Amino acid sequence: MKFLSAPWRWDFISSLIKKKGCVFCDALKLPEKDSLICFKGKDYFVILNKYPYNTAHVMIVPYVHVDTPDKIAPRETIEMWELMNRTMAIIKDKFHPSGFNVGMNIGRAAGAGIRDHFHLHIVPRWDGDANFMPVVGKTRVLSYSIETIFEILLNEFKK
Numbered sequence: 001m002k003f004l005s006a007p008w009r010w011d012f013i014s015s016l017i018k019k020k021g022c023v024f025c026d027a028l029k030l031p032e033k034d035s036l037i038c039f040k041g042k043d044y045f046v047i048l049n050k051y052p053y054n055t056a057h058v059m060i061v062p063y064v065h066v067d068t069p070d071k072i073a074p075r076e077t078i079e080m081w082e083l084m085n086r087t088m089a090i091i092k093d094k095f096h097p098s099g100f101n102v103g104m105n106i107g108r109a110a111g112a113g114i115r116d117h118f119h120l121h122i123v124p125r126w127d128g129d130a131n132f133m134p135v136v137g138k139t140r141v142l143s144y145s146i147e148t149i150f151e152i153l154l155n156e157f158k159k
């Protein structure tokens with residue numbers, strides 16, 4: 001194998017690495033219709049997951065870019081809890097799930113996809129949705145398009 005020395009490439013490559021931003025921080029800069037952000041609160045926003053585990057899989061995210069919840073003062077987490085309840089109430093009303101998985105993945109070993117900006121997952125569950133499809137086929141059957149779900153949630157949060 002031959003190696004070509006091209007040190008000037010490093011500036012270009014490192015600029016690409018630096019450009020790699022945060023999907024949550026970047027979403028805040030997008031126009032509403034492209035952002036998938038359903039609601040903007042005081043310290044937190046609600047965003048629809050572009051790559052959902054299930055229909056209406058949303059995340060509650062702080063505006064501040066921190067990797068763990070202990071970097072936020074406890075009294076500043078009340079809004080997150082309130083938004084969690086409000087989001088579940090809206091999803092219950094509009095999509096009638098039979099349950100929810102709610103939680104956080106902190107760190108790589110826990111399966112966090114976006115490790116630098118912590119977020120709370122809300123995943124609605126329906127009876128029978130844990131069928132062979134996700135296990136065997138690695139395919140998830142989503143009954144609504146992301147655009148439709150986004151529109152429904154956006155309208156509900158505006159009420």
Ligand SMILES: [Zn+2]
Pocket residue numbers: 022023024025026064065066116117
């Ligand atoms: Zn961020």
